[in-house]
Amino acid sequence: MNTRTAVTLALLAAPSVMLAGEAEYTNTTTTTSAPPSYSSDHVGWYLGGGVDYFFDAEEPFYNGHLGYDFGGGHSLFLESGWLGTEEFVFPFNVDIDIVPITLNYKYEYMFNERFGLYAGLGAGASNVDVNVGFVSDDDWTLTAQAFAGLVYNVSENFEIYGGARYLWIDDPDLFGATFDKFDDVSAGVGVRFNF
Secondary structure (H helix, E strand, C coil): CCCHHHHHHHHHHHHHHHHHCCCCCCCCCCCCCCCCCHHHHHHEEEEEEEEEECCCCCCCEEEEEECCCCCCCEEEEEEEEEEEEEEECCCCCEEEEEEEEEEEEEEECCCCCCCCEEEEEEEEEEEEEEEEEEEEEEEEEEEEEEEEEEEEEECCCCEEEEEEEEEEEEECCCEEEEEECCEEEEEEEEEECCC
C-alpha cells in the first residue's frame, strides 16, 4: 500500500472513529410565558365608578356603571349618576338634582398589555328634580352623551381611567314651564373591576 492510499483511508476512517461510542442527547425545552391578557381581551362582567367635574355647571358628577365585555375591546354598560346644585334665590333655596341613566357602547384599544384608550356613546333618560322652598317638581327627559379617555390596567382585574365627557339633557318641563336644556363638558377619573 502506498503512502497516498494510506492517508486517504485514514482521512475516511477518522469521522467514523470520532463518532464511535455512545451518543448523548440533551433534551432542552424552552418555556416562554405569555404576556398577561388585560381589558381588551377580557370577556365578562365588570363594575366601576368615578367622579367628573362639569366646567359650566361647576359641580361634580358622581357615577357608577355595570357592564359586559364582549372581547376585542367592545362592551356595553349601564350607567347612573348624580349631579346636584343648591343655590339661594331670594327668598328661597333652590335645590336641583339630576340623575341620568344611560345605556352606553364603549370601544377600548390597547397599545400594549397595560395602556390604552377608549371612546363611546350613550343614550337614555334623566330625572330632573327641582325643589323651590316647599314646592317641588320633576321631569324625565331625553339624555345623550359621548366620552373618550385613557385607561391603565393595574392588574388583570383592576383598571383606572381618566377622560372627558359631553353630556346633553333635553329641556325639562317643570312648574308648567320649559327650562333650557343642559349641555356641558366634564373631565373625570374612575376605577373598574373585572369579574
